[in-house]
Amino acid sequence: MIQTVLGRIESAQLGRTSTNEHLLADSRHLRRPLRDGRWWDGEVTPQNLGDLRWNWLASADNLHLDSADVTVEELALARADGLRTVVEATSIGMGPDPAGLPDISRRSGVHVVAAFGSYIDKTLPESWKQHSDDEMRAIFSRALAESIPGTDVRAGLLGLMGTSAEITLAEERALRAAASAATDAGCAVSIRLDAAARRGPEVAALLTSEGLDPRRILFCNIDKVMDAAYVHDIVDTGAVVEFAFGSENSFGDGARDATDDQRIAFLLALCETRPEARITMSSSVWTKGQLSRHGGMGYGHVVRRVVPVLERAGVPAGRLERMLVTEPADLLDLG
Template sequence: MIETVLGPVPAASLGAVATNEHLLTDSTVLLRPTREGEILHGPIRPEILGDLRWSWLSLPDNLALDDPDDAVAELLLARAAGLGTVVEATSWGMGPRHAELPELSRRSGVTIVAAYGGYIDKTLPEWWRALDESQLETAFRTALQDAVPGTSFRAGLLGLLGTSAEITGAEGRALRAAGRAAAETGTAVSIRLDAAARRGPEVAGILTAQGLAASRVLFCNIDKVLDLAYITEISDTGAVVEFAFGSEHHFADRARDANDDDRIAALCALLAERPEARVTLTCSVWTKGQLTRHGGMGYAHVLRRIVPALERAGIAPQRIHRMLVTEPALLLDRP
């Protein structure tokens, strides 16, 4: 069974799954000046989109998904394109609004699986950073077995857990505690690795050392480092790797996203090199500018544009179905 914000459902009911999305979130802690040293002001609007694409983290309004009506409207567009389920991966450090997720699911008809965890150290609230390993394990076990705090539903997995280029004390405690809690409950853990380091195999080792099966580990946004040798090394641990499409933004000088053509090429290369690699797909919407109403690709981008592109690139429909439907269900299914 899959734990959703509206209660348990059979794994076969999920349909196509986006394994790492954000519906209501506040990432303004990541605000940084433009590459020219300024902060943009006001709401997101057409006349500043050029500046924003050049410096994606420079507008506070862009870093907040704060309107439930917008979230529902965007989910309805995705549902019309064939999306059945989203994993809402907003963790502490990104302003989660867990209690509002059931209403979004009811209004949109999209199944929502809520993750629970803490993001990278520099975003964490002080109360979370101060938790010791035992307290973190209790918090994770409570969210998985009883309910996410402030709600009546259980988390479907732990995450999105962030790791910095050098794994901090708080991040290490969270990884070890999550590994034990997830192993005990048969749950998955989703991880966001820092692109400045190559710590995927190390992080997989930390989690499996706590008794968690590698098959229960999801490395999100693996496309942040399009190094085939590195991605295959992570895949060879037995973990699941996720490619996130639709974001092609600059963050700072010499720091920018790949483009979707590069992601498609890397995914095709991985599948050729490792035909049995466990892969999921998502859009990883976490900023306002990624919504369709602001000119972004939205939550339906994978289904509307990437799937046809993969088919044109020679990826069989059965393999695409495995990435969108089969692998997410296996990952999220709990005993």
């Protein structure tokens, strides 16, 4: 059984699934100035989308997914393309609003599985860092067994757990607490790895040292570091790796997303060299500019555009089914 925000469903009901999305989120504290040092408060419009793509963190408006109505419309578009389930991975530090998720799921017709976790250290409130290890573990356990704090919504997994290039004490404590709680609950943990480091195997070892089955570990946005040897090392731990498609933006001088062509080529090579690799996919929408209404690829990008490319490249239907349906279901199934 899989825990959604509207209750438990059978694994067979899951369908094509995106394992890392954000439906309501607030990352405005991550805003950065333009490349010339000026601050820009512009809204996301077709007229300034070029400027925004040149520095994706420049607009506070871009970093705030604040409309349930818009999210419903965007998910309905994705559902028409064949997407059936999303994992909502907005964690503490990213402005989560889990109480709004049941209404969004009902109105859009898309299953929503809520993750609950804590993001990278610099985004975390001091109140979270001041919890003891036992308190963190208890909060995670209650989110899975009863409800996410302040809501009636139960989490279906823990995440998105944040890690910095140098894993901080607060991050390590949260990782250990989440792994312990997830082990008891038989659920998965999703992880954000910093692209400036190569800590995937280290994080997997940390989580498994707390008893977590490596098959319950999901490393999201693995395409941020397209280093074959490194990704092979992660895959060989038994963990799941996720490719996130659709964002091809700059984050200031010298920092830029990969292109989808590069991601697809890397994914195809991984399937060839590691045919048993456990892989999922997402669009990892976390900003307004990624929404269809603003010229972005939207939540349905993978099923609408990426999958046909993979089919034309010769990826067998069974392999695509594994990435889109089977692996997500196995990851999220609570038994």
